[in-house]
Amino acid sequence: MDNKIIDSTLLRKLDRLKLNTNLLLNQGYNGGRKSNGKGSSIEFSDYKEYVLGDDFRKIDWNAYGRFQKLYVKLFEEERQASVNIFLDTSLSMDFGNPKKSLIAKKIASALSYISLSNLDAVNIYSNGENELKETGYFNGKNTFQGLLKNMEKASFFSKNDLFQFIKKKNYKKGITMILSDLYSDYVEESIKYLSYKNQRIIVLHVLSKEELAPDLKGDLRFIDSETEEEKDVSVTNPVLKAYEKTLKNFIREHKEICRKYGCKYILVSNEISIEEILFDQLVKHGILR
Structure with missing residues (x-):
């Protein structure tokens, strides 16, 4: 799998996608998501690039004649959604071939691009020392390269628990995406809190x-990447079967947590390409359209 986070070919494909959040926002800046307030004027306010699903009746054909691109006129009062992406940068994510950290960065970057293209604001949170680190909100498609540079610098060496800090911050009503292996005792507590804060939550496991x-x-020594605790294990068929049962329970428990609080849950493997994740899994689950 390519170690580059995102390329121009994929970006062109992403222009066809939207976040399917079904959010109705009452407050916020002008953006690309409809509010439940009525527009006070039918005068032109702004353009956005046309993506599949937009009302083709609002296409400005004069703009197309000038730029050879389809743009949609925005007449209605529309609002900007706050998109919060929680990127788990713990040591356990720096594992696998390719590493889980790489696929998490690819997904986070792609979802950020889609959000910014649709005039939403994106904030990236990650593991800090005693609290969450955050980039602050990026606004507009032209800020994506700055966000991407920030993503490229992300290091996955933290021994601190991302979920331990989530309740320490306040969040505006919006969309929350969590990219993590969910190795934490605070997952349910954090999701419950985010749900209370009016977040539409998407968990990418x-x-x-x-x-x-x-x-x-055979006989192997396992070392915990975060605690450095060592454990000698004789890996036999019964041991593998016991592990498989534990893994299934682990996944089922987190699916149940998400169901309980109305979240979307998607299990993502590092062996699947970013295109399959975005255009197959996330579209299939209704996250993107």
């Missing part, structure tokens, strides 16, 4: 093929 279907045999 990132696991490696080595975790989902380990190809191991």
